[in-house]
Amino acid sequence: xxxxxxxxxxxxxxxxxxxxxxxxxxxxxxxxxxxxxxxxxxxxxxxxxxxxxxxxxxxxxxxxxxxxxxxxxxxxxxxxxxxxxxxxxxxxxxxxxxxxxxxxxxxxxxxxxxxxxxxxxxxxxxxxxxxxxxxxxxxxxxxxxxxxxxxxxxxxxxxxxxxxxxxxxxxxxxxxxxxxxxxxxxxxxxxxxxxxxxxxxxxxxxxxxxxxxxxxxxxxxxxxxxxxxxxxxxxxxxxxxxxxxxxxxxxxxxxxxxxxxxxxxxxxxxxxxxxxxxxxxxxxxxxxxxxxxxxxxxxxxxxxxxxxxxxxxxxxxxxxxxxxxxxxxxxxxxxxxxxxxxxxxxxxxxxxxxxxxxxxxxxxxxxxxxxxxxxxxxxxxxxxxxxxxxxxxxxxxxxxxxxxxxxxxxxxxxxxxxx
Numbered sequence: 001x002x003x004x005x006x007x008x009x010x011x012x013x014x015x016x017x018x019x020x021x022x023x024x025x026x027x028x029x030x031x032x033x034x035x036x037x038x039x040x041x042x043x044x045x046x047x048x049x050x051x052x053x054x055x056x057x058x059x060x061x062x063x064x065x066x067x068x069x070x071x072x073x074x075x076x077x078x079x080x081x082x083x084x085x086x087x088x089x090x091x092x093x094x095x096x097x098x099x100x101x102x103x104x105x106x107x108x109x110x111x112x113x114x115x116x117x118x119x120x121x122x123x124x125x126x127x128x129x130x131x132x133x134x135x136x137x138x139x140x141x142x143x144x145x146x147x148x149x150x151x152x153x154x155x156x157x158x159x160x161x162x163x164x165x166x167x168x169x170x171x172x173x174x175x176x177x178x179x180x181x182x183x184x185x186x187x188x189x190x191x192x193x194x195x196x197x198x199x200x201x202x203x204x205x206x207x208x209x210x211x212x213x214x215x216x217x218x219x220x221x222x223x224x225x226x227x228x229x230x231x232x233x234x235x236x237x238x239x240x241x242x243x244x245x246x247x248x249x250x251x252x253x254x255x256x257x258x259x260x261x262x263x264x265x266x267x268x269x270x271x272x273x274x275x276x277x278x279x280x281x282x283x284x285x286x287x288x289x290x291x292x293x294x295x296x297x298x299x300x301x302x303x304x305x306x307x308x309x310x311x312x313x314x315x316x317x318x319x320x321x322x323x324x325x326x327x328x329x330x331x332x333x334x335x336x337x338x339x340x341x342x343x344x345x346x347x348x349x350x351x352x353x354x355x356x357x358x359x360x361x362x363x364x365x366x367x368x369x370x371x372x373x374x375x376x377x378x379x380x381x382x383x384x385x386x387x388x389x390x391x392x393x394x395x396x397x398x399x400x401x402x403x404x405x406x407x408x409x410x411x412x413x414x415x416x417x418x419x
């Protein structure tokens with residue numbers, strides 16, 4: 001049975017195979033390719049700062065930050081001010097927050113019988129888009145981050161504006177998502193306390209328990225995150241055991257004959273990336289409690305992503321306090337990039353998980369460029385003997401509608417994937 005999954009960024013085709021009334025395999029196919037990697041070959045490295053934010057209209061900012069960091073990694077000596085680092089992290093954080101709001105209200109809520117609440121999705125998302133635009137000049141598709149820093153010159157008025165957008169987003173969360181003080185919510189370590197609250201998140205979580213969906217969406221209980229900043233920690237986790245000694249060198253892509261998207265594995269194993277992975281590695285109390293009770297299922301996956309909203313909003317306030325606007329926004333590299341010969345790589349945490357960029361520069365032009373996206377991790381199209389993460393999560397379900405719910409908890413993006 002073939003199902004075309006829409007209401008995602010792009011489209012994906014799922015071919016379901018049933019045995020004894022239950023799903024025993026799902027072939028995942030991405031049908032279109034934009035070939036961004038091929039377009040970049042032979043171009044000036046600085047062109048990548050304009051092209052790559054257009055890989056995706058949803059997480060284009062993550063691609064910008066990953067691009068600039070990969071280019072900077074090609075240098076042996078490069079100075080970047082703390083101001084520029086903080087601004088980059090802030091704008092990337094705002095993009096994650098707006099993605100989380102849109103996913104929750106436009107994708108998840110309708111799957112639980114609720115109407116698609118466009119206004120609830122757009123208001124906090126607009127706040128975060130405005131916050132990005134204060135620094136980046138526009139959103140989406142800004143190219144304000146360049147090799148050596150950023151091109152914006154922040155004022156006290158800009159900071160006041162951004163603080164206002166953050167406070168409004170916090171107020172929205174406390175009024176609609178979970179009707180509780182976010183500071184209390186952040187230290188909560190008991191799922192039952194959340195279920196006693198009112199709000200759109202508790203409603204969904206109660207619905208999952210009432211409909212007996214708690215066994216849905218289990219995978220390998222293996223998590224990984226390569227992006228690292230002042231909030232996120234790089235590492236991997238198997239069940240509850242986390243380690244931080246990981247290397248991009250062990251990340252490998254594999255061509256898939258049945259899809260235009262490549263599979264990606266770490267040491268020949270599939271790992272889940274995204275908010276649940278980050279929470280398990282960061283040991284977020286509430287998510288740890290959900291995982292202890294129910295494992296790596298849709299309940300834990302949803303609560304982890306929504307939980308990240310107040311975490312990042314409050315962390316953004318701390319970052320703003322550390323911002324010294326007297327520092328330079330940009331420090332010119334000692335060597336022009338047209339004279340660079342070298343290789344660079346970077347990893348950032350996008351909304352859906354770890355995003356990796358790799359670049360080879362020869363005689364000042366791009367010789368090779370590689371992009372590994374979060375959807376490649378979570379939606380790897382494996383075999384019956386070695387299932388991808390989302391494939392395994394759908395095995396054993398009895399109908400396509402339920403499988404679609406599980407599939408969308410990973411937040412599919414075929415545009416990013418078929419780069």
